[in-house]
Amino acid sequence: MKEFQGVVGADWLFTADEDVDTYRDAYSPLWGEPNEYIPSAAVAPADVEQVQQLVRIANRYKLPLYPISTGKNLTYGSTAPTYSGSVVLDLKRMNRILNVDDKRNFAVVEPGVTYFDLYTYIQEKGLKVWIDCPDPGWGSPMGNALDHGVGYTASPFRDHFGSHCGMEVVTPTGEIMRTGMGALPNADSWQDYRYGVGPWVDGLFGQGNFGIVTKMGFWLLPQPEAMGTATVTVPRYADLDPLIDELNYLEDSMLITGMQEWGSPLGGGFGARSPELSALMAGGWPSDEQIEAYVRAHGGAAWQVRLHIYGPEPVIRASWEYAQQRIARAIPDAAFELEEVLKLPPTRGQIRSHERQPHDDHLGIPNMITFGMMARRPNDPDNPPQGHVDMFCIIPRTGQGVRQVNRILYDTERQLGMPSNASPFRGPTHWYHRCYLMGALGVPSYRDDTPDRSAKNRRSRQIYATALKNLAAAGFGLYRTNVAMHDLLVNQFSFGDHSLRRFQEAMKDAVDPNGIVAPGRYGLWPKRLRDQSRPNGPDAPAAAVRK
Ligand SMILES: Cc1cc2nc3c(=O)[nH]c(=O)nc-3n(C[C@H](O)[C@H](O)[C@H](O)COP(=O)(O)OP(=O)(O)OC[C@H]3O[C@@H](n4cnc5c(N)ncnc54)[C@H](O)[C@@H]3O)c2cc1C
DSSP: OHHHHHHHOGGGEEOSHHHHGGGSOTTOTTTTSTTOOOOSEEEOOSSHHHHHHHHHHHHHHTOOEEEESSOOOTTTTTTOOSSTTOEEEEOTTOOOEEEEETTTTEEEEOTTOOHHHHHHHHHHHTOOEEOOOOSBTTSOHHHHHHTTOBOSSSTTTTBTTTTEEEEEEEOTTSOEEEOGGGGSTTOSOTTTOSOOSSSOOGGGGTTOOSOEEEEEEEEOEEOOSEEEEEEEEESSGGGHHHHHHHHHHHHHTTSOOSOOEEEOTTTOSSSOOOHHHHHHHTTSSOOHHHHHHHHHHTTSOOEEEEEEEEEOHHHHHHHHHHHHHHHHHHSTTOEEEEEEEEESSOOHHHHTTOSSSOOGGGGTOOBOGGGGTTTSBTTBTTSOOSEEEEEEEEEOSSHHHHHHHHHHHHHHHHHTTOOOOOOTTOOOBOSSTTSEEEEEEEEEEOOSOOTTHHHHHHHHHHHHHHHHHHHHHTTOOBSOOOGGGHHHHHHHOOHHHHHHHHHHHHHHHHHOTTOOBSTTGGGOOOGGGGGGOOTTOTTSOOOSSOO
């Protein structure tokens, strides 16, 4: 710690309990328990040279470092390290916006730059590009992308890691490296062509622990002239399949690249079900015929999807016209509504004017509206949790995938004797292009002082781990998870007797011989700590010997 202090100064090394406590995960499902993931200290360097010096010191003492950018990864672990006792390497002071180019449409940022910072910079300079942000605007393009985070505008920009181009990395031995064209001295194309030559290594830093990223480039969407918002409603439960097929065509042909927002007038979201829907589900999972009869008896609309179309107004109108023709051919009694074509940039009033939903996210405007989520739940209004641990699994873009996941959740609820919340009408989420995610669960987490806090958190962990395993057994893997579940999740990806993990471990041992960068992140442990892994989840004993 003295050596660290020599690098950053006394003000930027945090060892006192009240400081280190702020680096605990405020949403931890293990709050106050022996297995909670807690750091021993935190250190905040000012620049790349200081990062290099800290890494060299950490190597001498085999001291694990856990790098974070803005550390707002709530629900997935926030600032808590995957290995208790690690020192959090807090990069928030490195917060320079290095370049925003609205001719070639990219930005280069340091770790501590937030979405609010980047948005404000672009607005103040009058640059004609958009950012794509996740729900919480206080996070960082870099930290979010490095955990494979997602947003709400057009594809491919919603996939934040997928739309990055070029990185600068401090390696686990303290060298400085640039990827892609950044490795060629004097190249001006670092943010234009990402592969450079030879094997592309950028993937190792997404959900990985192969280095500390200190600069990162992102492709940006040129500010569109307009955004169209339109809704398709289909009458039958079985219409889900042809509707998804048509949307796949429109998406993969790049005709409609905005996010699809799925729903059902019959209640497919989180929260309490209607009494009628609960009655339908009371005797077990209903047959398709029973569901169709229920739809007919309750208004005759099974699914609804809102589409966002970006571009010049004539192109939006033409794309929408073509989409209607295609969908009507496949589903003759589908209903269509063009809600609006909003000219951009919007006025301040227009951002929030839409009667169904504020527009911020779909216009790339960072905000904090989301934090109302799960504070008070409809099915438990008097006992708001202090946090939540979310679960989204990857499914193929098929109706079958949607139905299977909804059914697995229902079966899991029954298996665990939980109050049933599952619904046949829950639709997919469309953050990534070319696949769907199903918002499977959001279990509550508690850090109150009540005597039953641990029991409530244990129950949440049990529900989460059971659903995770049930989904994985049917081939549905989560795209991301809380630090408490990294080992459990990665352990499900077992093809070839865990050959993928063994390959990654071989690389980890070569690149990080002292195992100092984020040990345990996404189940990837350095050799000397491999017996720390918990392949069966946080409540199982650490595995003494692993495959
Ligand atoms: C209500 C709610 C809604 C949410 N909605 C969304 C959403 O719409 N989309 C979404 O993606 N997320 C969402 N999240 C999750 C999370 O809040 C965001 O992803 C957030 O942007 C992540 O925090 P951050 O940007 O500060 O990243 P950080 O916490 O800084 O980084 C995330 C992780 O990446 C690694 N990392 C970070 N920086 C570095 C680096 N420089 N070098 C090496 N490794 C690094 C670390 O392991 C770190 O733990 C939501 C959370 C909540 C609570």
